[in-house]
Amino acid sequence: MPALTRRTFLTGSAALGAYGLGLGGASLYATASAATPITLEAKTANALLDGQHLTKGVMTYGLESASADPMPPTLRVKRGEPFAAKLVNRLDEPTTIHWHGLRIDNRMDGVPFLTQPYVYTGDSFDYAFTPPDAGTYWYHPHCNTLTQMGRGMTGLFIVENPDDPVFDAEIDINLRDWRLGSDGQFIEQFKPRDAAKNGTFGTVRGANWQVQPAFDAPAGGLVRVRLAATDVTRIYILKLDGAEAKIVALDGQPLAAPLALDQVTIGPGQRLDLVIRMPESEDQTVSLSDIRPSTAKVVATFRATGASLKRDLGEVRPLPANPWTPPDLKNAETIPLILSATAENAAKESFCGSLGYSFWAINKVPWPGDTSDPMAPLAELKRGRSYILNLENPTPHLHPIHLHGMNFQVIASNARAVAPLISDTYLVLPDEKVQLALVADNPGDWVLHCHIIEHQKTGMTSYIRVT
Numbered sequence: 001m002p003a004l005t006r007r008t009f010l011t012g013s014a015a016l017g018a019y020g021l022g023l024g025g026a027s028l029y030a031t032a033s034a035a036t037p038i039t040l041e042a043k044t045a046n047a048l049l050d051g052q053h054l055t056k057g058v059m060t061y062g063l064e065s066a067s068a069d070p071m072p073p074t075l076r077v078k079r080g081e082p083f084a085a086k087l088v089n090r091l092d093e094p095t096t097i098h099w100h101g102l103r104i105d106n107r108m109d110g111v112p113f114l115t116q117p118y119v120y121t122g123d124s125f126d127y128a129f130t131p132p133d134a135g136t137y138w139y140h141p142h143c144n145t146l147t148q149m150g151r152g153m154t155g156l157f158i159v160e161n162p163d164d165p166v167f168d169a170e171i172d173i174n175l176r177d178w179r180l181g182s183d184g185q186f187i188e189q190f191k192p193r194d195a196a197k198n199g200t201f202g203t204v205r206g207a208n209w210q211v212q213p214a215f216d217a218p219a220g221g222l223v224r225v226r227l228a229a230t231d232v233t234r235i236y237i238l239k240l241d242g243a244e245a246k247i248v249a250l251d252g253q254p255l256a257a258p259l260a261l262d263q264v265t266i267g268p269g270q271r272l273d274l275v276i277r278m279p280e281s282e283d284q285t286v287s288l289s290d291i292r293p294s295t296a297k298v299v300a301t302f303r304a305t306g307a308s309l310k311r312d313l314g315e316v317r318p319l320p321a322n323p324w325t326p327p328d329l330k331n332a333e334t335i336p337l338i339l340s341a342t343a344e345n346a347a348k349e350s351f352c353g354s355l356g357y358s359f360w361a362i363n364k365v366p367w368p369g370d371t372s373d374p375m376a377p378l379a380e381l382k383r384g385r386s387y388i389l390n391l392e393n394p395t396p397h398l399h400p401i402h403l404h405g406m407n408f409q410v411i412a413s414n415a416r417a418v419a420p421l422i423s424d425t426y427l428v429l430p431d432e433k434v435q436l437a438l439v440a441d442n443p444g445d446w447v448l449h450c451h452i453i454e455h456q457k458t459g460m461t462s463y464i465r466v467t
């Protein structure tokens with residue numbers, strides 16, 4: 001990583017003045033002012049990740065009210081209520097926080113140079129916003145992400161809806177792996193040969209920073225499981241054994257009709273809300289497994305406790321919908337968005353951790369890295385107008401494409417039947433062409449990128465500008 005200087009910081013601030021700030025506030029995305037801030041400390045720690053060795057150099061977030069749990073705290077807020085957090089950087093490198101999936105003010109989005117300056121060691125940044133949507137979200141840095149996220153900085157962010165049905169239990173799962181050697185210490189996160197394919201996989205599978213955690217839940221009860229795939233690489237195909245379940249939300253957004261769970265694919269950045277009907281008898285267990293690529297690996301288990309509550313999965317109703325403006329498809333403008341591989345070459349020096357290669361591009365342009373002088377936006381969108389992103393993936397790999405700041409609706413795909421889901425992350429298949437429609441209702445510069453972090457950091461990143 002290159003030397004970090006105050007000069008860089010000032011350059012970044014100047015750039016922000018030029019195009020990042022000074023945007024009129026949209027009421028839906030207004031910055032919160034009334035919340036008492038929590039303090040989130042970015043810091044290093046040691047943690048037991050493989051169940052046998054204490055791993056050194058773990059990176060995490062801690063609240064001031066220090067808990068013994070080294071995992072970043074699961075933050076819970078209520079929809080429509082202001083939230084504020086002071087990020088204090090105790091790492092020895094810069095960082096920021098991005099609030100994945102939350103439609104909030106651009107200044108709170110956490111992308112270095114595009115929306116805010118780096119937060120240097122010892123410095124802080126005040127985040128404040130009011131989440132407009134309920135659902136399961138998460139937070140992570142947007143700086144040197146392969147290292148910072150790979151070493152632990154991924155946490156759940158849950159926006160509760162007071163109108164949601166009450167379940168008999170709620171379990172939150174932060175689904176991610178670790179790249180550790182046999183001694184339990186971190187090994188190299190980046191392998192160029194893998195980054196040019198599916199990415200470099202972890203060696204230790206985890207959920208909530210444990211190996212196969214076991215949760216207790218009331219027998220015969222309805223349990224809401226909120227799950228976020230926060231791994232830097234792994235795409236999961238999840239399957240449940242020992243109980244029936246329904247999917248009630250995907251990527252934070254409620255399904256109009258809950259869907260019986262058979263198996264479900266989720267990629268990095270995506271979320272899944274399930275309602276599991278626990279078995280009748282005490283000590284019966286349910287297991288959640290990942291069956292991709294082939295051999296099933298247990299992710300977590302759920303054990304029934306107590307006398308049966310005699311609930312019925314048929315009682316599960318759709319969760320209340322989030323506010324949503326349907327795009328005007330008849331008058332929508334089309335934006336091509338073609339993912340591709342690119343010739344291997346060195347990327348520009350980047351203060352937020354360049355991997356030194358460009359393997360990937362969007363519309364043939366590889367992202368040069370986070371700099372004070374980024375490339376032009378992929379497209380300029382007029383506030384209030386509707387657009388269709390024509391996303392094409394001619395590569396032989398899957399890519400979970402994430403858009404910041406706004407949700408889109410899935411309109412059509414050449415590869416599969418699609419439901420009109422609303423989301424912020426679409427897992428595009430090899431050779432798939434998909435149409436994602438949105439209303440450009442949140443002003444600012446919004447990054448879109450693959451959430452396989454090695455793809456993101458070797459070129460598969462761009463941004464759109466809404467004015």
Ligand SMILES: [Cu+2]
Pocket residue numbers: 398399400450451452455456460
């Ligand atoms: Cu990708």
